[in-house]
Amino acid sequence: MTLLEIKNLHLQFQSDEGLALVLDGINFDIKKGETLGLVGESGCGKSVTGLSVLRLIPTPPGEITEGEIIFEGENLLEKSAKEMQNIRGGRIAMIFQDPMVSLNPVYTIGDQIAEAIDLHQPKGITSTWDGVVEALDSVQIADPESRAHNYPHQFSGGMRQRGMIAMMLSCRPSLLIADEPTTALDVTVQAQVLQVIADLQKELGMAVILITHNLGVVAESCDRVAVMYAGTIAEIADVEKLFENPKHPYTRGLLGAIPRADRDMNDLAIIEGSVPNHVNPPKGCRFHPRCKEAMDICRIEKPTDVDLGEDHIVACHLYG
Amino acid sequence: MLIKVKNLRKEFSVGGTLFQTERETVKAVDGISFDIKSGAALGLVGESGSGKTTVAKTMLRLHEPTSGEFIFDEQSVFSLLPAELRKLRRRMQIVHQNPNASLHPRMTVMAQVSRPLKIQGIGDKSTHEKQVLDMLQRVGLNPEHARRYPHEFSGGQKQRISIARALITNPEFVALDEPTSALDVSVQAQVLQLLRRLQSELNLTYLFVSHDLGVIRYMCSEVAVMYLGNLVEYATKPKLFANPLHPYTQSLLSIVPIPDPKLRHRDRKMLKGEIPSPKNPPKGCRFHTRCPQVMEKCKSIEPKMKQIEEGHQVACHLYE
Numbered sequence: 001m002t003l004l005e006i007k008n009l010h011l012q013f014q015s016d017e018g019l020a021l022v023l024d025g026i027n028f029d030i031k032k033g034e035t036l037g038l039v040g041e042s043g044c045g046k047s048v049t050g051l052s053v054l055r056l057i058p059t060p061p062g063e064i065t066e067g068e069i070i071f072e073g074e075n076l077l078e079k080s081a082k083e084m085q086n087i088r089g090g091r092i093a094m095i096f097q098d099p100m101v102s103l104n105p106v107y108t109i110g111d112q113i114a115e116a117i118d119l120h121q122p123k124g125i126t127s128t129w130d131g132v133v134e135a136l137d138s139v140q141i142a143d144p145e146s147r148a149h150n151y152p153h154q155f156s157g158g159m160r161q162r163g164m165i166a167m168m169l170s171c172r173p174s175l176l177i178a179d180e181p182t183t184a185l186d187v188t189v190q191a192q193v194l195q196v197i198a199d200l201q202k203e204l205g206m207a208v209i210l211i212t213h214n215l216g217v218v219a220e221s222c223d224r225v226a227v228m229y230a231g232t233i234a235e236i237a238d239v240e241k242l243f244e245n246p247k248h249p250y251t252r253g254l255l256g257a258i259p260r261a262d263r264d265m266n267d268l269a270i271i272e273g274s275v276p277n278h279v280n281p282p283k284g285c286r287f288h289p290r291c292k293e294a295m296d297i298c299r300i301e302k303p304t305d306v307d308l309g310e311d312h313i314v315a316c317h318l319y320g
Numbered sequence: 321m322l323i324k325v326k327n328l329r330k331e332f333s334v335g336g337t338l339f340q341t342e343r344e345t346v347k348a349v350d351g352i353s354f355d356i357k358s359g360a361a362l363g364l365v366g367e368s369g370s371g372k373t374t375v376a377k378t379m380l381r382l383h384e385p386t387s388g389e390f391i392f393d394e395q396s397v398f399s400l401l402p403a404e405l406r407k408l409r410r411r412m413q414i415v416h417q418n419p420n421a422s423l424h425p426r427m428t429v430m431a432q433v434s435r436p437l438k439i440q441g442i443g444d445k446s447t448h449e450k451q452v453l454d455m456l457q458r459v460g461l462n463p464e465h466a467r468r469y470p471h472e473f474s475g476g477q478k479q480r481i482s483i484a485r486a487l488i489t490n491p492e493f494v495a496l497d498e499p500t501s502a503l504d505v506s507v508q509a510q511v512l513q514l515l516r517r518l519q520s521e522l523n524l525t526y527l528f529v530s531h532d533l534g535v536i537r538y539m540c541s542e543v544a545v546m547y548l549g550n551l552v553e554y555a556t557k558p559k560l561f562a563n564p565l566h567p568y569t570q571s572l573l574s575i576v577p578i579p580d581p582k583l584r585h586r587d588r589k590m591l592k593g594e595i596p597s598p599k600n601p602p603k604g605c606r607f608h609t610r611c612p613q614v615m616e617k618c619k620s621i622e623p624k625m626k627q628i629e630e631g632h633q634v635a636c637h638l639y640e
Contacts, residue, residue, distance in 0.1 A: 041504035156594045186367040187531070188591045188610075191575040195590070213504065216534075216577025220584055239581045257509035259538035261561075261576045262583070268509040268538070274474045275504070 003207050004053065004175060005029040009067035011045075011052055011231075013278075014060055020278035022048055024231040024286070025067070027305060030224075032174070035201065035208040037222035037239070039215060041254075043275050044228040046211045050177040053209075054094055055084050072174070090120040093168035097180040099160035103152040109136070110148030113167045120171040135170040136163070138203075139196050158189035162196055169200055176201070179211045194221055215258055219243055224311070227251045230276055230286040233305075237312040247314040249291050285317065293318060321391075322525050323356035323379075323493060328388035330371075330378045334599070346598050348374040350549035351388070353625070356542070358492070361519065361526035363540030363557075365533060365572075367595050370546040372529045373417075376495040379527070380414050381405060392493065410440045410489035417498035419478035423470040423485075429456070430466040433485045440489055455484045458521075460514060476507035480514070487518065495527045500535065512538060533576050537561060542631075545569050548598055548606040551625060555632040565634040567613050605637065613638060 011023035023045045030036045038046045051057050053069055055076060069076040071092065079087070088094075096102050104112060110132045117131045125131040129148075136144035139162035152160055161181060168176060178197065182190035198221060201208055210222055218225055219239060226236045227248065235248040246252045256269025273290045276282055282289050288298040297317050306319040330349040335342050349371045356362045364372045377383050379390050381397065390397040392412060400408060413436075416422040424432055433455060434448040443451065453463045459480040470478055479499060486494055496515065500508040512535065519526060528539050536543055537557065544554045545566065553566040564570045571589040591610045596602055602609045608618040618637055625635045 041506060158594050186595065187533075187572060187576055188367065189594055190577075191588065191590055214577060215505070215579040219579045219581045220577045243579065243581050254505060255579060257505050258579050259509075259512065259532070259534035260578065261533035261537055261573065262578045262580075264561075265538055268513060270509055270513060271506040272510075274476055274507055 001032045002029050003032045003034075003072065005068075005070040006049070006053070007068040007070070009049070009052060009069065010065045011048055011057065011062060012065055013062045015279065017277075018279045021281065022062075022231050022278050023052070024281075024302075026228075026231075026233050028226050028233060028236055030175070030207050030209060033201070033205045033207055034224065035210055035222045037218035037225040038209055038211045038228060039213065039218050039225060040228035041213060041275055043230070043278070045231040046228050047179050049228075050094060050179050050209060050211050053175075053177060054088050054092060055079070056088075056094075086120070089116055089168070089173075090122075090171050091173050092175045092177065093171065093173040094177040094179065095161070095164045095168055095181050097183050099157075099164045100152065102164055103160060105152055108149050108151055109155065109163045109167075110150075113148070113163075113170050116167050117170050122171045124172075131170055135166040138169070138200060139163070139166045140192075141166070158185055158192060161185065161193050165193070165196060165200070169204065169206075172204055173206055175207045175209070177209045177211070180213070181210075182217065183212070183214070190217075197221075215255065227254070230281060231278060232286055232315060233313075234287065234316070235312075235314045238310070241310070241312055247308065247312070247319065248287075248316050249293050249318070250287050253290075253292075285315075321355045322358040322393055323354075323362075323527075324389070324391040325355070325375075325379065326353050326389040326391075327351050328353070328375065328378060328390065329386040330374050330383055331386045344599050347549050347601065348598060349378065352544075352546070352549075352551045354542075354544055354551070354554060356493075356525055356527065358525055359519075359523050360542065361528055361540040363536035363543040364527060364529045364546060365531065365536050365543060366546035367531060369548070369595050369598055371549040371598070372531075372546050373497050375546075376414060376497050376527055376529050380409075380412055380495060382414070406440075410436070410442070411491050412493045412495070413486035413489065413491040414495040414497060415479075415482050415486045415499045417501050419470070419475070419482045419502075422482055423478060425470055428467055428469060429461075429481055429484075433466075433481065433488055436485060436489045442489060451488060452484075455488050458518070459484045459487075460510075474507070475503050476511060479503065479511055483511075483514070483518070487522065487524075490522075491524070493525045493527070495529070497529045498531070499528075501530070501532070508535075515539065533572060545572070548595060548601050550606055551633075551635065552607065553634045553636075554625070555634075559629075559632045563632075565628060565632070565639060566607075566636050567611050567638070568607050571612070605635075 008025050013020045040046050113132045114128045117128050133144045141147050182193050222239050225242045227234045229250050234250045253269050253271040271290050284300045285298040285303050288294040303315045303317045305313050305315050332346045335344050366372045378385050433452045437448050500511050530536050543560045545552050553569045571591050574589045604620045605618040605623050608614045623635045623637050625633050627633050
């Protein structure tokens with residue numbers, strides 16, 4: 001069953017250099033309980049996609065000019081500010097890269113989780129404080145009763161991120177948007193945090209949008225993957241299919257560019273150049289200046305989504 | 321051996337401020353030894369706070385060492401007088417992680433890349449220009465880039481400028497401190513490929529500091545694993561990746577995310593907790609608080625580095 005569907009979403013920002021089209025008509029959906037990886041390099045639009053779903057794009061300078069975001073049957077773009085407040089942290093939760101910025105330094109972790117619980121009144125919780133302790137326990141914080149009285153600076157980096165997760169999941173959302181949740185963490189702690197998210201997801205049956213630049217993390221934790229490039233979605237497929245049989249030249253390049261820890265590699269795939277500017281993006285396919293397989297049509301016409309079957313979708317003229 | 325490091329120690333004194341009046345000693349690097357052959361690349365890998373960057377900076381005397389020896393081409397670097405050290409600096413250079421911090425924002429590329437030549441008194445103005453232009457070409461930049469300022473470049477190009485500046489004096493040894501950590505994966509691949517090409521063209525010797533085991537495997541011929549200021553394992557690349565001996569190395573290799581969903585269900589040796597503070601490191605083996613195979617003596621006796629076979633050393637009581 002589809003939980004969230006994004007249709008033809010266009011987002012633009014007014015910047016000093018001019019109008020930047022940071023999302024140029026993206027489409028994807030996510031099913032109940034599923035983990036979708038939203039992967040791409042900096043500036044591809046993966047974080048603003050997450051923020052758009054929660055209507056957290058500052059307007060102005062940002063503006064969603066076209067498209068729909070259908071969540072549990074309702075278009076979030078038509079909701080009032082008040083209705084969105086109930087949805088945020090209630091049915092849809094989001095965690096960010098740096099928990100130190102998201103947590104309030106002058107309130108205890110427990111108070112901050114309690115605030116979320118009081119606001120959204122999730123079912124099945126006997127008292128607010130029990131909910132707090134249970135939430136901290138569920139993210140494997142040892143001694144949750146006393147740890148709840150700690151301030152964020154008394155937590156280590158990995159504990160803070162788990163504290164954030166506890167706060168977000170205390171209200172049992174049906175969708176968690178995790179924006180680079182482990183990027184600031186060491187590899188041993190990253191493994192712990194990803195495990196906590198996966199365990200809770202199973203327990204609560206929630207869907208997760210995992211926004212990351214790390215294709216290793218995607219391969220380990222996602223069911224499906226959407227590869228983004230310069231405000232467009234290049235390819236969407238099941239995780240196995242995407243890694244085994246990538247179709248878009250950008251996906252192929254990215255996968256070949258990762259130096260792997262599990263095998264020796266003689267050469268890395270090289271994608272020449274760098275990510276384009278949003279104010280003056282390349283015409284046609286935005287990837288064409290860096291694409292080794294670019295054809296004449298790629299310079300003129302924007303590729304449409306081609307369904308290769310079994311939910312494998314690619315936006316590339318090679319398949320059109 | 322071009323590089324011999326013996327029993328290197330670096331302590332920092334912290335505190336003595338309004339908020340923390342007591343002074344404490346942090347043993348950032350606590351007695352480590354390694355060699356690098358001319359033309360080889362040693363990878364120094366570890367989590368944040370392990371001391372890997374301090375090793376690189378102390379070798380170049382950007383920090384003064386607390387004790388130990390660094391023999392560079394039969395000269396004892398730590399006992400050189402300032403004038404002698406300055407002369408040697410043309411032969412040893414460093415590339416830092418963040419080019420935004422290491423490049424001067426108000427100097428043109430020409431001015432900053434030629435600066436080491438000026439300081440070292442190599443050639444004169446007329447030769448500098450040609451040397452800089454040649455070097456820019458070597459690192460994949462255009463001659464017209466020479467007149468521009470750092471903010472006009474992308475992250476990858478800025479790192480190329482840093483590399484050009486490090487190589488302009490024709491050094492034999494280059495310390496690379498997380499040179500691609502701030503870069504996107506497609507740009508990282510370009511820079512890694514460049515560093516490999518430069519190494520073989522110019523017969524450079526590298527100390528490559530990184531937290532990324534994939535990058536280390538791609539770039540290095542030997543690997544040293546650091547944990548809280550100590551080396552725990554030191555081996556040739558094939559030996560370390562095929563047969564890791566230290567429980568810490570074994571865990572790192574088992575949990576590093578691999579971009580292949582088919583390997584998702586492999587065995588992982590998860591570690592509990594996070595790296596302790598170097599202000600107050602555990603007694604005995606510093607890893608014992610997180611070690612899955614901890615024994616009684618690990619808690620009190622510090623293990624010594626021991627050669628298990630040719631080209632493979634480990635500091636762990638399991639191998640005594």
